[in-house]
Amino acid sequence: MPEADFDYEACLLACARGEQPALRGLYQQESSRLLGVALRIVRDKAVAEDIVHDAFIKVWKGAASFDPHKGSARGWVYSVTRHLALNAVRSSGREVPLSEEHERAEHTDTFDYQARSGRIYSCLEQLDPARRNCILHAYVDGYSHSEIAQKLGTPLGTVKAWIKRSLAALRECMA
């Protein structure tokens, strides 16, 4: 179902009321995309499925406390999933396991990036490709500063500064 046709907010309200079919509907609607997001970060199908499992438990139990004034319902479901995945890779202390498959591209254009319509994409276009890749590797791949530095072959301090400035630029561009 297209995102526009699925009422995420009503779905969370129904979950909050204990209506199990609502959670099933959300699963049918988003599970493969959420699994894609988690898989990209944790890079292991079984671990990614654990993340999506935990995310749906968290969504079901936390649906009652979801406040639609603070953001979109769909966004919340994605945030829950992403942060579970990020916590999993950060707390496991994964650093530099960017094995052979990740070492092919040593130049700046390391992220196979699909430009889409939307504010964030037009603002990303305005960034220097290397800096844009830092943001994408961090957000989509869940890379840490040092993983990005290693991947781009750029000093750690530079990567940290690029990211900081790119975020500020994005915020300004999107304001």
Place this chain on the structure above:
Amino acid sequence: MNSIDELASEYVLGTLPAEQRAEVEQRLATDTALRAAVDAWEQRLLPLTEQAAPATPSVYLWRRIERSLGHSATHGSPVSWWNRLALWRGLAGAGIVASLVLATLLLTRTAVIHPTAYLVVLVAPQNQAPGWVIQASNTQEIQLIPLGVMEVPADKTLQFWTKGEDWQGPVSLGLVKPGQTLSVPLDKLPPLAPNQLFELTLENPGGSKTGKPTGPIQAIGRAVKVI
């Protein structure tokens, strides 16, 4: 960007180390400024999730989620009994009717205490909608009270039946007009007993020729001792 916004942006981006992530998550519960900054960054960056290609979950994942939540697995029929509106409506309706009748009995009861009284709610078998109530203040006579006017085809008639638990078969209590309140003496039958079955069936004019119900059941219920 101020320091709160910087912290929020790197938290959402995912570049904070584990300890700092834990700190932020702890602060989010109470720090509304940080919460607002994080929410805003989540919204800004959300479209980037489209960069990850979808992956099909294994068929077990949903079952695992259901199990973890203690939900019963939904195999087979797409609508489980829990979601059958007609069932719950019918049961709720029957409950309301039973409590109204009980309340009426309670308020209108004379000082004479009858040794036993029975109540039967007759419901439609398809959707459990209550259609009739039978009350009996003794075991020799019953009153059949309609809750509405049941629609009966012009060429059919309603016939009233009862069957005790150990009887051979149902016995006719006569024909019933839709919407009619009827008093039926039970003097030729054994006394009314708990769990005795009552039903209304659709029969040809004049009633069933065989002396046994032949047409579809319109309403059915069992006697419950109320006093």
